[in-house]
Amino acid sequence: MTFAELNLSPSILKALDNCGYKEPTSIQAEAIPKAMAGHDIIASAQTGTGKTAAFVLPALQRLSSPPVASGKGPRILVLTPTRELANQVTDAVRAYGKLMRVRSGAILGGMPYREQLRMLSAPVDFIVATPGRLIDHLENGRLNLSRLEMLILDEADRMLDMGFVEDVEKIAAATPAGRQTLLFSATLDHRIKKLAGGLLRNPELIQIAPNQITHANIEQRLLVADNLPHKNRLLEHLLAEQDVTKAIVFSATKRDADSLAKDLAALGHKTAALHGDMTQGARNRTITNMHRGQVKVLVATDVAARGLDVTGISHVINFDLPKFAEDYVHRIGRTGRAGASGIAISFVSHNEISYLDRIEKFTGSALPVHVIPGLEPLQALRRLAKGKGAGASRGRSAAGPAKSGARSNASTANTPASSKNKRWGAPRRDQAPVVVYRNKSQKAS
Secondary structure (H helix, E strand, C coil), X not given: CCHHHHCCCHHHHHHHHHHCCCCCCHHHHHHHHHHHCCCCEEEECCCCCCHHHHHHHHHXXXXXXXXXXXXXXXXXXEECCCHHHHHHHHHHHHXXXXXXXXXXXXXXXXXXXXXXXXXXXXXCCEEEECHHHHHHHHHCCCCCCCCCCEEEECCHHHXXXXXXXXXXXXXXXXXXXXXXXXXXXXXXXXXHHHHHHHHCCCCEEEECCCCCCCCCCEEEEEEECCCHHHHHHHHHHHHCCCCCCCEEEECCCHHHHHHHHHHHHHCCCCEEEECXXXXXXXXXXXHHHHHCCCCCEEEECHHHCCCCCCCCCCEEEECCCCCCHHHHHHHHCCCCCCCCCEEEEEEECHHHHHHHHXXXXXXXXXXXXXXXXXXXXXXXXXXXXXXXXXXXXCCCCCCCCCCCCHHHCCCCCCCCHHHCCCCCCXXXXXXXXXXXXXXXXXXXX
16 A cells, blocks of 8 residues: 555645655555544554554645634644653654644743744644643643644553543543544553543444564573672773664653662763653753764663654663553664664663563563673572562662662672672573674674
8 A cells, every 4th residue: 555545635745755655654555535534543562663643644735725713723633741752743844744834832831932933822723732831831821722723642551541532531621523533542441441531422442453462673682690790890881882873761750750860970971861850941952962873872761662763773772661561662672773683682680570560461462581791699589580589678679778879889799799600590480582792793602
């Protein structure tokens, strides 16, 4: 199938051709015709499958027809959970609608009000927004959604995780009852179906692939860590490898992201942090610097797990495992994009075993354990082999909570000397064999 067979307008087809797109992906081929036919849609597909174009293209096609109602409010509204994702959608609208007279813009938190107020004071066709700032404008009478024709929820599962369900329902209540609603999500569960039940009318269900899928072109590895200092040493070793061209290191908290980025910068790495407490301007500058190669290592929270599209990411390193298994799939999806290969490396300590269980259950496969000679785990792997850490305490690390500066002062003091000569353990019964990772080009089992 080609895009021309989808009956898109000539201006959209020409823009797609200029972008080098010839054939729609599976989610696009399924969703675009149904959306253009006016159906409400619930669509699920894994990250990196082209979901953005699957809703942007039919939305632009609708704008090629005269508006249903008069006014200056938007005809199309896309809600996204993060500013990075909103920027990605906005870029897609501008690229695919480049040859159309589409008045579009973004309404995001962390950005000055001036430009947003100027946009809302004039007629606008297409708005991409995060829920919080949009409600701000809505409640203060600066935004009128009475002529909205299409409401699109992007990454709806993530919006639920971030607690945006009430905001989404409030926004939907301000739109016409006869609007078309499209809901896109990486996963489908009872929460998504409950949300959809209140917002959509007789929706078409599109599920391209089962949830338990990750990326075939991404090599996944698991490194077992005894404690936080051990994680630090593993990370320093990995980032020193020559095949690491650009890397994203995921941390559990904003504070840890700042601390780890600072420590890595002190070691000579071109590093920056990215998290939700930064202003949008600062986040944009950080991403731009990574595009330009001025940042080699991005230390981020899950704000970067969805919507961040930087070419050339060779490695994703999960310094901390995510609490939600879906986020693991989105995190590693930052590498191995556009047909390229990538490497995803995850650290696991005894207090993260439950997160590992969720990830392996969700993806349907066990992560192969790798070991770096000289940095072998001395305690944690035995716990991993014996009931996945049963009975282990729930602390930050085996040595207790990390003190300030602990990330940059890694040592072996937390490992009993008597354990150094013991066999460090065997793989779990359901685990792939342990692989000794000698260097960037050689592996042996």
